[in-house]
Amino acid sequence: MMHKIPVGVLGASGYAGRELCGLVLAHPSLSLAFAAAGARGGERARVAGRDITFANSDAVDLGQAALVFSALPHGASAEYVARARAAGAKVVDLSADLRPGNANPAGAEGVPYGLTEVAREAVRAADVVANPGCYPTATLLALLPLLERKLVAPGGTISVSAASGVTGAGFTPRHDLLFGEVSEDFRAYGAGNVHRHLGEMRATLDAFAAEADLVFTPHLLPVARGILATITVPLVERVENPLALWEERFAREPFVEVTSELPTLKDVVRRNVVRVTAMHAQGTRRPTLVVIAAIDNLVKGAAGQAVQNANLMLGLDETAGLAA
Numbered sequence: 032m033m034h035k036i037p038v039g040v041l042g043a044s045g046y047a048g049r050e051l052c053g054l055v056l057a058h059p060s061l062s063l064a065f066a067a068a069g070a071r072g073g074e075r076a077r078v079a080g081r082d083i084t085f086a087n088s089d090a091v092d093l094g095q096a097a098l099v100f101s102a103l104p105h106g107a108s109a110e111y112v113a114r115a116r117a118a119g120a121k122v123v124d125l126s127a128d129l130r131p132g133n134a135n136p137a138g139a140e141g142v143p144y145g146l147t148e149v150a151r152e153a154v155r156a157a158d159v160v161a162n163p164g165c166y167p168t169a170t171l172l173a174l175l176p177l178l179e180r181k182l183v184a185p186g187g188t189i190s191v192s193a194a195s196g197v198t199g200a201g202f203t204p205r206h207d208l209l210f211g212e213v214s215e216d217f218r219a220y221g222a223g224n225v226h227r228h229l230g231e232m233r234a235t236l237d238a239f240a241a242e243a244d245l246v247f248t249p250h251l252l253p254v255a256r257g258i259l260a261t262i263t264v265p266l267v268e269r270v271e272n273p274l275a276l277w278e279e280r281f282a283r284e285p286f287v288e289v290t291s292e293l294p295t296l297k298d299v300v301r302r303n304v305v306r307v308t309a310m311h312a313q314g315t316r317r318p319t320l321v322v323i324a325a326i327d328n329l330v331k332g333a334a335g336q337a338v339q340n341a342n343l344m345l346g347l348d349e350t351a352g353l354a355a
């Protein structure tokens with residue numbers, strides 16, 4: 032039998048953690064060394080068709096894993112990342128603790144921001160990777176061809192209107208997320224450009240020296256999973272065939288689908304892909320594009336991208352266990 036690499040999951044009883052456990056259990060080269068929880072340590076759960084007993088995060092031997100996925104909340108994660116590193120494990124951190132543009136604790140210096148399609152070589156060489164947030168993954172990959180070619184108009188405003196399914200808010204019960212509150216309704220939240228994902232998105236725009244403002248308005252969509260982001264971008268000049276920029280940039284990317292159709296959630300749910308299209312905005316004074324991207328917040332926006340990064344860090348094929 033082929034030797035499998037042991038990996039562990041912290042926060043395994045949460046949405047992202049359970050998704051990770053399912054991907055690890057189905058992975059051809061990884062085995063699940065532990066699935067640890069907080070308050071639900073010791074409880075049993077059915078995950079991806081298997082019975083799992085959650086370990087207690089404070090009792091588990093982190094060093095039995097070659098790599099630990101931390102799917103813990105912001106603020107709680109960084110300490111466990113340090114413990115896993117001290118125990119000799121590599122780490123993919125799904126929280127915002129080590130992402131750029133946030134108030135990072137010690138230990139964040141030099142940690143690559145694991146937007147795989149941008150940072151592939153840095154991720155391959157890293158012991159710790161900060162996995163991007165779900166909205167930033169959709170938004171930044173959608174913008175990438177324009178950022179790399181310096182086509183975003185300096186002084187302009189990139190406007191992102193995005194909607195996410197309710198798993199984006201995590202497993203902790205909240206009255207405003209009850210079925211009766213969410214179903215047959217649609218609402219914005221974090222309005223006024225204050226969402227916590229703005230930090231990492233702005234940091235990435237800065238890294239590409241894009242001197243544009245970013246206005247991001249998230250919405251709550253009454254579905255379990257999926258994000259659809261509609262982005263308008265003012266350009267320095269009109270481009271003849273916008274979609275060709277995306278087709279060219281992502282031609283060899285296994286997890287980016289460029290389409291002339293409008294992406295929908297059904298195209299991407301339970302898949303590790305970003306599906307994206309771009310077109311001219313008609314009737315504007317300055318050349319402007321409309322870019323639309325769809326992802327599954329729990330897969331390409333969290334656990335799938337985390338496994339993509341882990342594959343690189345462990346010397347495996349980037350696509351292993353992530354059938355597109």
Ligand SMILES: NC(=O)c1ccc[n+]([C@@H]2O[C@H](COP(=O)([O-])OP(=O)(O)OC[C@H]3O[C@@H](n4cnc5c(N)ncnc54)[C@H](OP(=O)(O)O)[C@@H]3O)[C@@H](O)[C@H]2O)c1
Binds near residue numbers: 072200
């Ligand atoms: N949901 C998404 O779409 C998504 C996308 C991208 C990134 N993320 C990030 O992934 C992380 C997990 O998100 P989630 O939505 O899966 O959250 P969640 O459903 O609320 O799960 C949180 C997990 O962390 C555990 N936990 C909480 N506090 C802990 C502590 N002090 N010590 C040990 N374990 C603790 C919980 O265990 P108990 O319940 O047993 O206490 C649970 O397993 C967050 O940082 C989030 O920002 C989430």
